Amino acid sequence: MKTHLIDIPKFNVVMADDDSDDRYMFMNAFKELTLDIHTHIVENGLELIEYLKTVNQAPDIIFLDLNMPLMNGFECLKTLKQDSQYETCCFVVGSTSARQQDIDETFLLGANIYLTKPESFNE
Numbered sequence: 001m002k003t004h005l006i007d008i009p010k011f012n013v014v015m016a017d018d019d020s021d022d023r024y025m026f027m028n029a030f031k032e033l034t035l036d037i038h039t040h041i042v043e044n045g046l047e048l049i050e051y052l053k054t055v056n057q058a059p060d061i062i063f064l065d066l067n068m069p070l071m072n073g074f075e076c077l078k079t080l081k082q083d084s085q086y087e088t089c090c091f092v093v094g095s096t097s098a099r100q101q102d103i104d105e106t107f108l109l110g111a112n113i114y115l116t117k118p119e120s121f122n123e
Contacts, residue, residue, distance in 0.1 A: 010036040012057070016048040016076065017041070017065040017094070022117060026063065045071030049079065058089045064111075066095035066102060074105060081110035 015026050023041050030037055040059075042048045045068055052058070062080070066073035073093055080086045092113040093106040103114045 010038060011061065012059040013037055013039045013061045013063070014048065014051070014059045015039065015041045015063040016043070016045055016068060016073070017063070018043050018068045019065065022065065022094075044068040045073065045076030045079075048076055052080075058086050061090045061092060062086075063092045063094060066093060066097060066106070074109060077106065077109045077111060 013030070015023065017023050017026070023043075027039065027041070030039055040051065042051055045064070047070075048062070048064075049071070064073040064076055068076075071079075073095070077091060077093065080089075080091070090113070091111045092115060093111045094115045094117050095102060096117050098116045106114050
């Protein structure tokens with residue numbers, strides 16, 4: 001009997017969030033997954049834009065916090081969605097805000113998913 005190995009792709013994930021607790025929870029959550037995931041974390045949208053200029057390939061998933069200094073999630077999403085290099089990238093927006101206006105605006109700007117951030121790691 002011939003065995004076929006399945007090549008599980010490596011996922012490239014980037015997170016932009018200014019909250020150190022959220023970054024810590026994010027990294028711990030990804031460490032628990034059994035997938036081959038390369039993660040990179042930046043503290044704001046401006047750092048994200050600068051980081052993306054240094055890589056050869058767009059990430060598979062970009063997690064964006066809405067409320068960041070220098071360049072917030074709305075501005076960052078709008079900037080990246082204008083670049084065709086990111087058309088296949090999945091944009092996940094996270095915020096403590098559950099305001100419908102914020103949710104609607106992120107989808108209008110091209111977000112794929114909107115998550116209300118949990119208050120603890122277990123959530």
